[in-house]
Amino acid sequence: MGNLQVVYEVPKIYTGPNHYCPGCFHGIIHRVIAEILQEEGWDDISIGIAPVGCAVLAYDYIDIDWFEAPHGRACANATGIKWAWPDRLVFTYQGDGDAASIGFAETSYAAIRGVNITTIMVNNAVYGMTGGQMAPTTLVGMKTTTSPYGRDPKYAGYPLKMAEHIAQFEGTALSVRVSAFDPQHVLDMKKWIRKAFQYQMEGKGYTFIEVVSTCPTNWRMDPVKAAEFVKNEMIKVYPLGVYKDVGDEKKEG
Amino acid sequence: MGEKVFMKGNEALGEAAVRSGCRLFFGYPITPASELAEYMAYRLPQVGGVFIQAESEVAASNMIYGAGAAGKYAMTASSSPGISLMQEAISYMAGAEVPAVIINLIRGGPGLGDIQPAQSDYFQAVKGGGHGDYRNLVYAPSTLQEAVDIMPLLFQNAFKYRMLAMMVVDGLVGQMMEAVEFKYDIDPDSIPVPDWALSGKKMHGGTKNVNTSLELDPNKLAAHNFKLFEKYQKVYENERMFEAFELEESDIDVMIVAYGTAARIIKTAVKNLRAKGYKVGLFRPITLWPFPDKELKEYAQKTEHVLTVEMSMGQLIEDVKLSIFDPNKKYHLMPYPGGIVPTPKEVEDKVIEILKGGAK
Numbered sequence: 377m378g379n380l381q382v383v384y385e386v387p388k389i390y391t392g393p394n395h396y397c398p399g400c401f402h403g404i405i406h407r408v409i410a411e412i413l414q415e416e417g418w419d420d421i422s423i424g425i426a427p428v429g430c431a432v433l434a435y436d437y438i439d440i441d442w443f444e445a446p447h448g449r450a451c452a453n454a455t456g457i458k459w460a461w462p463d464r465l466v467f468t469y470q471g472d473g474d475a476a477s478i479g480f481a482e483t484s485y486a487a488i489r490g491v492n493i494t495t496i497m498v499n500n501a502v503y504g505m506t507g508g509q510m511a512p513t514t515l516v517g518m519k520t521t522t523s524p525y526g527r528d529p530k531y532a533g534y535p536l537k538m539a540e541h542i543a544q545f546e547g548t549a550l551s552v553r554v555s556a557f558d559p560q561h562v563l564d565m566k567k568w569i570r571k572a573f574q575y576q577m578e579g580k581g582y583t584f585i586e587v588v589s590t591c592p593t594n595w596r597m598d599p600v601k602a603a604e605f606v607k608n609e610m611i612k613v614y615p616l617g618v619y620k621d622v623g624d625e626k627k628e629g
Numbered sequence: 630m631g632e633k634v635f636m637k638g639n640e641a642l643g644e645a646a647v648r649s650g651c652r653l654f655f656g657y658p659i660t661p662a663s664e665l666a667e668y669m670a671y672r673l674p675q676v677g678g679v680f681i682q683a684e685s686e687v688a689a690s691n692m693i694y695g696a697g698a699a700g701k702y703a704m705t706a707s708s709s710p711g712i713s714l715m716q717e718a719i720s721y722m723a724g725a726e727v728p729a730v731i732i733n734l735i736r737g738g739p740g741l742g743d744i745q746p747a748q749s750d751y752f753q754a755v756k757g758g759g760h761g762d763y764r765n766l767v768y769a770p771s772t773l774q775e776a777v778d779i780m781p782l783l784f785q786n787a788f789k790y791r792m793l794a795m796m797v798v799d800g801l802v803g804q805m806m807e808a809v810e811f812k813y814d815i816d817p818d819s820i821p822v823p824d825w826a827l828s829g830k831k832m833h834g835g836t837k838n839v840n841t842s843l844e845l846d847p848n849k850l851a852a853h854n855f856k857l858f859e860k861y862q863k864v865y866e867n868e869r870m871f872e873a874f875e876l877e878e879s880d881i882d883v884m885i886v887a888y889g890t891a892a893r894i895i896k897t898a899v900k901n902l903r904a905k906g907y908k909v910g911l912f913r914p915i916t917l918w919p920f921p922d923k924e925l926k927e928y929a930q931k932t933e934h935v936l937t938v939e940m941s942m943g944q945l946i947e948d949v950k951l952s953i954f955d956p957n958k959k960y961h962l963m964p965y966p967g968g969i970v971p972t973p974k975e976v977e978d979k980v981i982e983i984l985k986g987g988a989k
C-alpha cells in the first residue's frame with residue numbers, strides 16, 4: 377500500500393454531510409470551492425457570504441469564516457466586509473433568484489463599482505428552496521409552480537443572462553458561464569473559479585462565475601435526466617463561455 | 630483636541646464619527662442628511678478611510694451590516710424614507726447581533742412627506758420598524774454639542790452589546806451652523822478587533838466564525854430570543870439617559886416631557902414661565918430606548934399635570950403614559966406633526982391654559 381498515491385481526496389475543509397438533493401450541483405460546486413481554497417492555502421483568509429436559497433447552510437459545509445446574508449443582499453454585505461478587510465478573499469455564493477432577481481441591483485452594482493470580490497451564481501432556472509417557482513432564469517415555456525402553463529413572455533418576459541449582463545461593466549474583471557454536468561465541465565468550472573479568486577487576490581476587480589445547474593427535485597427529473605436537461609436544453613439558452621476576461625486569456629467553451 | 634469650531638450640524642456629526650474611530654461610511658443621498666455623506670466623502674480619504682456611495686439605502690444598510698460583522702466601526706446616515714428602506718438590515722443585524730451606527734435626521738412624513746424637521750419616526754426607531762422581537766439603542770440628543778459628545782458612546786455601546794446604535798435627530802440639527810467642541814480623537818488602530826469578527830480564520834485561532842440570523846429549530850430560536858432579551862435587560866439597566874431640567878422642587882405645577890429640538894425650545898419656555906412664577910420643569914429623555922421610565926415615573930410624583938410636546942402625532946406620549954402608569958395624572962399633548970417646530974410662546978400659553986383649568 378505504501379507506494380500507492382492518493383489520486384483524489386475530499387478536501388479537509390469540505391465538511392458534511394450536506395442536505396442537498398441527489399443530482400443537485402450545489403454540493404459539487406461547494407466541493408470545488410473547498411478544493412481551491414485548500415490547495416491555494418486561502419481558507420485561512422477567506423470569508424464566504426451564504427445566500428437565502430438552497431445554499432443557505434453553505435456555512436456548515438466549508439470550514440472558513442461565513443456571513444449569512446439577507447435574500448439578495450450578499451454583494452452589498454460582501455462590499456462592507458471587503459472594505460473592512462481589503463486583503464481577504466471574499467466571495468458570495470448565490471442562487472439565481474437571490475443574485476439576479478431580488479439582488480439584481482446589489483449584484484450589478486458590485487460589478488459596476490468593480491468591488492474586488494467574487495460571485496458564484498448557481499443558475500438552476502427555478503427558486504429551489506421555496507418549492508420551484510419561476511426564476512428570472514426560467515426558460516420560455518418551462519413549467520414551474522408559478523408558471524403552471526409554462527413561462528409566458530407576455531407576462532414574464534425572457535430569461536435573464538447574467539454572465540452577459542455582468543460582462544458589460546468596466547468594473548468586471550472576469551465573467552464566465554460554466555457548468556458541472558460531466559467531469560470535464562467540473563474541471564473547467566474549477567479552473568475558472570480558481571482564476572476568479574486569483575484575480576481577486578491580485579486586485580483586478582469584480583469576478584463573476586455563473587454555473588448552469590440542476591434542480592432535479594423541482595424539475596421533477598431523476599439526476600441523470602436533470603444533467604441531460606442542462607446539457608441539451610439549458611445550455612442552448614445559456615451558452616457556456618468566457619464573456620469577459622481582463623487577463624486576455626483565449627476564449628473557450 | 631478641545632478646539633471650538635463653527636460647523637454645519639451634518640458635518641460635525643461626520644467629524645464626530647471620524648474622531649470616534651469610524652473609517653467606513655456607506656450612504657445614499659437624501660435631504661436633510663446628504664451633507665453628512667458629502668462630508669464623509671471628503672473627510673474619510675484624508676484619514677485612510679473608505680466612503681462608498683451605495684445604490685440604495687437597502688444596499689447601504691447591508692454594507693454596514695457586512696462591515697460590522699467584520700468587526701469594524703461602520704456607519705450610515707439617512708432621513709426617514711431612507712431609514713424605512715433600512716429596516717430589513719436593521720432586523721437582521723439584531724438577529725445576528727451585529728453592531729453598527731445609523732443616524733436618522735428625521736423629516737416630516739408619512740410617505741415622501743416634506744424635508745422639514747420632525748420626530749415622527751419615534752415608533753419606528755424604538756418599537757422596531759423591522760420584523761421580529763428586537764431592540765436598538767436609540768439616542769436623541771437635543772443639541773449638536775450633545776450629539777457630538779455622545780457619538781463615541783454609540784460606537785462603543787454598539788460593540789459592547791453587539792447591537793445597532795441609532796441616533797435620531799430632527800433635520801434641524803443637521804442643518805444648523807453652530808460652534809462645537811470635539812473632546813476626543815480615537816485612533817482606530819487602538820480599537821481591538823472582536824474575537825467574533827469575520828476576518829479570516831487565521832485572525833482568530835483557526836476556528837471559523839459564522840455570522841447568521843438563521844436558526845431553523847424553533848426551540849433554539851426561542852432560546853436565542855431569550856438571550857437577546859437578557860442582553861436588552863442589561864442595556865435597560867445600564868444605559869438609560871435623561872436630563873431633569875428645573876425639576877428640583879417637591880411639587881411642580883406642570884412637568885413637560887420632550888426630547889431633541891423640541892426639548893431645546895422648551896427650555897426657553899420653562900425659563901420664561903419660571904420668570905413669571907410658574908413652577909414648570911422639563912423631563913428630557915436622551916435615550917429613547919432604553920426609555921428612562923423609572924426616572925420619569927419618579928419625577929411625575931411631583932406633579933398633577935404632565936405635558937408631552939413632540940414633533941409627531943402622539944407617539945412619545947404613549948411611552949410617557951406607560952412609564953408613569955397612573956390614571957389619576959392629567960396627561961396633555963401638544964403634537965407638532967408634518968415638520969412644524971414648536972415655539973416657546975405656544976408652549977408657555979399651553980402651560981398657563983392648563984393651570985387655569987381650561988385644558989383637557
Ligand SMILES: Cc1ncc(C[n+]2csc(CCOP(=O)(O)OP(=O)(O)O)c2C)c(N)n1
Pocket residue numbers: 428429430431447470471472473474475498500502503504505506511
Ligand atoms: C425578503 C425575502 N423574500 C422571499 C424569501 C423567500 N425565499 C427564500 S429562498 C428564495 C428563492 C431562492 O431561489 P434561488 O436564489 O434561485 O436559490 P436556489 O434555492 O434555487 O438555490 C425565496 C424567494 C425570503 N427568504 N426573503
Ligand code: SF4
Pocket residue numbers: 395396397399400401402430500504505590591592593594
Ligand atoms: S431543491 Fe433543487 S436546488 Fe435545492 S437542493 Fe434540491 S435539487 Fe438542489
